[in-house]
Amino acid sequence: MVNGTVQTLTIAGTDSGGGAGVMADIKTMQERHVFSAAVVVAVTAQNTLGVADFMAMPKKMIDEQFKSVAEDLKIRAAKTGMLADVPTVEAVVENLKKYDLGPLTVDPVMIAKGGARLLSEDAIQTVKTELLPLATILTPNLPEAEELTGMQIKSEDDMKTAAQKLQDMGVKNVLVKGGHNISEGKSSDFVLLEDGNSFWVTSPRVDTNRTHGTGDTLSSCITAELAKGKSVEDAIRIGKRYVSATIADGIQVGHGHGPLNHWAKIEGENDDD
Numbered sequence: 001m002v003n004g005t006v007q008t009l010t011i012a013g014t015d016s017g018g019g020a021g022v023m024a025d026i027k028t029m030q031e032r033h034v035f036s037a038a039v040v041v042a043v044t045a046q047n048t049l050g051v052a053d054f055m056a057m058p059k060k061m062i063d064e065q066f067k068s069v070a071e072d073l074k075i076r077a078a079k080t081g082m083l084a085d086v087p088t089v090e091a092v093v094e095n096l097k098k099y100d101l102g103p104l105t106v107d108p109v110m111i112a113k114g115g116a117r118l119l120s121e122d123a124i125q126t127v128k129t130e131l132l133p134l135a136t137i138l139t140p141n142l143p144e145a146e147e148l149t150g151m152q153i154k155s156e157d158d159m160k161t162a163a164q165k166l167q168d169m170g171v172k173n174v175l176v177k178g179g180h181n182i183s184e185g186k187s188s189d190f191v192l193l194e195d196g197n198s199f200w201v202t203s204p205r206v207d208t209n210r211t212h213g214t215g216d217t218l219s220s221c222i223t224a225e226l227a228k229g230k231s232v233e234d235a236i237r238i239g240k241r242y243v244s245a246t247i248a249d250g251i252q253v254g255h256g257h258g259p260l261n262h263w264a265k266i267e268g269e270n271d272d273d
């Protein structure tokens, strides 16, 4: 038996196709050598071609899952993903305030790459006022950063302005993801830390449609590294290197936006790192 196994929690929706949501989170955390528990707040019927339907969990089931996890496990870091609607966001916020789950990464999932809404429009305000203040790190993609700030993001300078606006709204650390095609030939994410320092994490842009679950994979890897005790900056740098490896070294699954290769290794990293 391994003593002191590092334990993490994902609070998100499932993906029947296996590429995003809770499934991507658990695969990522497993590959990053931490144990992952899961509070499932919604179930989706989806595959690489899109989301056919979803159903949010009743509050009682969300509460019972949090209670079961918190009563038995020692969670060192947690993340949120798809949160569906206002009652679900409120139930999650209530439980996050009730239990000590360590640093929190908030991936404000709103719309899947196929266009399906995974967070109702009226829940965006609830996320802004109730969930963002609890976040250690917020990881919006470009459309999500636009929704949260109310500004258009068309350039790298706009990404910096959006990060500052989000910090001004009370978020400690912000990672604005640039996966949605802003920079030629590269995929650059802008990071603004709590202490005011900022930097870019950049990788070559891979010409592929196998990018289903990129945001989940990045935020889960960051969560896993925070659970191990890494600094926010180191966790983000490792997260970027891991998600880049999973995109670059693709696998062939499904007929649409394919999932990532969670077995991919960060170059130069040993299995015990």
Ligand SMILES: Nc1ncnc2c1ncn2[C@@H]1O[C@H](COP(=O)(O)OP(=O)(O)O)[C@@H](O)[C@H]1O
Pocket (backbone or CB within 6 Å): 140, 141, 142, 177, 178, 179, 180, 187, 188, 189, 203, 204, 205, 206, 207, 208, 211, 213, 214, 215, 216, 218, 240, 243, 244, 247
């Ligand atoms: N085609 C790509 N090539 C390389 N990196 C990518 C590509 N698409 C996304 N990324 C990276 O994947 C991570 C997730 O970004 P993004 O796709 O914007 O998030 P989301 O899945 O939430 O929409 C970011 O680090 C981004 O830079």
Ligand SMILES: Cc1ncc(COP(=O)(O)OP(=O)(O)O)c(N)n1
Pocket (backbone or CB within 6 Å): 012, 013, 014, 015, 020, 021, 022, 044, 081, 082, 109, 111, 112, 113, 114, 118, 211, 212, 213, 214, 215, 216, 217, 257
């Ligand atoms: C259940 C569920 N959660 C999140 C997402 C979105 O995941 P993301 O990493 O943003 O990947 P894409 O959907 O954009 O490919 C999801 N689809 N399902």
